């Protein structure tokens with residue numbers, strides 16, 4: 201990392217997205233950091249310095265992106281890993297072992313729920329799931345090692361009461377881990393609200409172009425070091441090419457996210473007055489249960505919204521099939537608008553009653569806004585919502 205003295209004052213996130221983690225410019229050097237595909241690096245035969253080896257997560261591309269992410273999140277350190285799930289699993293295993301316990305929100309990404317409810321119990325780690333809006337105090341045991349939440353939740357976009365959760369975590373001396381994939385460091389920095397570890401699926405907004413799989417972790421140096429040890433042992437390092445693409449994507453993170461925020465807010469407002477739409481879930485709308493908190497804690501309300509189409513799943517499917525610009529795919533955070541029905545994707549394994557308990561009503565559609573012109577998106581969506589017999 202460069203040790204050059206910067207002018208006083210911390211760079212804004214637009215500047216950090218472009219410049220943080222880049223080496224100090226020198227005449228003749230490339231403006232774009234080269235992709236270093238080498239798996240191994242020359243070293244002293246009796247190396248006492250740290251060996252550079254790409255599985256160790258210390259190749260120059262890894263270090264550059266990690267430095268950029270640490271700056272964007274406002275943390276001491278950061279790390280990139282092979283996927284969002286690699287970031288989550290290595291972070292959990294860094295803090296919990298056999299006999300330990302985790303308290304996690306019940307409104308979880310499907311992959312994380314599977315990890316916590318099926319994989320970690322095989323290693324002797326149990327989890328108690330609690331709805332984010334309930335008090336977590338009673339679920340905490342002497343053996344609890346991690347409090348785990350998501351901001352915002354999928355697909356109803358609930359925002360945890362971070363100040364309260366952070367106070368509880370501090371009181372019990374347990375780290376608060378946050379999957380902040382849906383908010384990005386542009387809209388919310390969990391560490392500023394008292395969280396300890398921030399995790400992202402870099403596959404989504406950070407990469408932003410639906411062309412890579414990656415994950416990241418940011419937090420205090422000692423914690424990131426522990427997570428790095430797990431990543432090395434379990435072999436979860438990020439491929440240099442994906443790392444390089446992630447850096448390229450990150451440079452436009454702020455631009456993209458601000459546009460996605462604006463598109464989502466505009467579409468949410470228009471959808472909420474449409475006769476074919478029963479409900480719109482978006483934290484930027486006054487009708488959202490966490491609107492006041494989101495308005496207080498977030499810079500923008502994010503690029504994802506959910507709507508409930510009148511008439512249930514069959515009508516929602518017709519809606520999806522009639523879209524021409526917005527396309528059906530399960531991921532999110534890219535420059536293109538993508539729609540999906542959680543009933544068939546993230547929440548497919550649950551029964552109708554289990555889905556209802558989580559607030560996933562028939563007819564629910566998730567929309568991840570891209571950076572297209574909102575009028576074009578509106579024309580597409582409103583046409584697809586019209587009944588055609």
Ligand SMILES: *Cc1c(COP(=O)(O)O)cnc(C)c1O
Nearest residue numbers: 283284285309379381401403414
């Ligand atoms: C996609 C996603 C993940 C998993 O990320 P991968 O990069 O697919 O492993 C985790 N959490 C959330 C909230 C996600 O959206």
